[in-house]
Amino acid sequence: MDPRVVAAFEAKQVLSRYELLDLDVAPTEIRRFLRTGDLERLRRGMYTTREIWQSADEYVGRPRLLARAAIAQMRRGWLLSHDSAAHELGLAILRPKDPLVHVTRPGFTNAWTENGVKHHLARFAEHQVVEVNGMRVLDLARTAVDIARERGRQDGLVACDGAMRMGVTRAELQAAVAPMTHWPGSRAARWAVGQADPGAENPNESLARELVLEAGIGEPETQFPVLTDEGVRWCDIRVGNLVVEAHGAIKYRPPEEGGVALRSAGDVVFEERKRERLLSAAGLVVCNLYWEDYWGERRHSAIRRLRADHAEAVRRSGSELSPELKRQADMLRVQYGDRRPTA
Incomplete structure (x- = not known):
């Protein structure tokens, strides 16, 4: 060539x-x-x-190529939105069952699908249009709430968490959803905006947080630091004296296999066992969740496990977090901020 x-x-x-x-x-x-x-x-x-x-991977790379091919054949009035905008913006979202290219242009709310492309007519402000990689796309806040409207609370929570993690404020999400009062799916979008939390570091933690809410055991707090005998340990989610850890296979795979593990899988698991011992010594109960726990029958089983572990945490240490753990957490957040150090 x-x-x-x-x-x-x-x-x-x-x-x-x-x-x-x-x-x-x-x-x-x-x-x-x-x-x-x-x-x-x-x-x-x-x-x-x-x-x-x-x-190109099947989750983001190939959908991006298909979206670019579709938008290149359309008139200038169309721009990328929903999943297709998310892929260009680098926003982490859940993969839909039937992936489509999504495009939007101004008009009264309507949508139709043709040749693998879902066309949306909807109102948007000019300031909500950004250019990324030479593509005109709807911005992060609008994309997140559009995904929530299109696909429901679970997908919306993942998208809104991800948008806040990338710097979008709750006020910006609220401004994006405000004009959608009578639009289809707007209730799910408002719920996702209200529940969004940048402390969920990835979609796995967003889904774990949603599961905690469904279990009805209390309001989840993300990125909770605990001072142990072997240093600070940051927990994904805390409810009362229960710590919820969201695990994915990526934690056990080396970078060359698409993971983040810098040690052997055995070493990673061994460190997790030590971590649980340290948290238990601090008066906390640990509940482990895995990606498979969010779907189907496993979801019901995981909710039962969450409720049982929460009841055990109440039995051991009461329903309220100890003042000492709270004092230490407040001190550690002053020192490190709201998130665990990345280095």
Whole structure:
């Protein structure tokens, strides 16, 4: 492939048939590249290279390519929204059961799906439009509340937590949802905005927090620091004297396998056992949740486990956090801030 064409794909990721022709790629060459697999057809007349497609993951990378191909064929009035905006903005969201490209343009509230693209008509302010990677998209606050309206409370909470984690304020989320009083799904969006917490460090912790709310055992507090005999231990979620830890496989995989573990899985597990011992010595009960606990029958079982562990925490240490643990936590937050150190 001509180096100029390779450079153009590297710059834009997606090229149209007309752009390839402008780069002196003949129609016969386009057909040959498609036959040999050097080109991947994303939509009619829209292409990327095999290398770009194969290097893109199925959760964010490939949906981004499909969204870019779709928006490139539309009139200027359309812009990326919902999931497609989230992918460009770097907002962590849950993957829907049936992923679609989402685009929005001004109009009375309406939506329809065609050829893998969901078209939304909705009002938005000009200041809610931002340009990212050469794409016009709705901003973080509007994207988060749109996802909440579109997909419900669970997806909305993950999106709103993620937006606040990226610097969006609750006031900005409230301003985004304010005009949507009578829009479909607006109640779920308002709930997600009200419950959003930047202390949930990833979607796993957002889902754990939602499960705690559903269990009815109290209001969850995120990023709770505990001073132990072996230093400070930061807990994902605390309710009374119960600590809830949200675990994902990413914690046990090395970076080359898409994880964050800098030690062997055995060492990570051993450290977790020591951590539980230290927290127990401080008068806390630990409940472990895993990604599988948020869905289906496992969800009901996890709620029962949360309630049982909370009852055990009340039995051991009472329903209120001890004044000493609270004093220490307040002191540690003054020292470190509202989040555990990343280094």
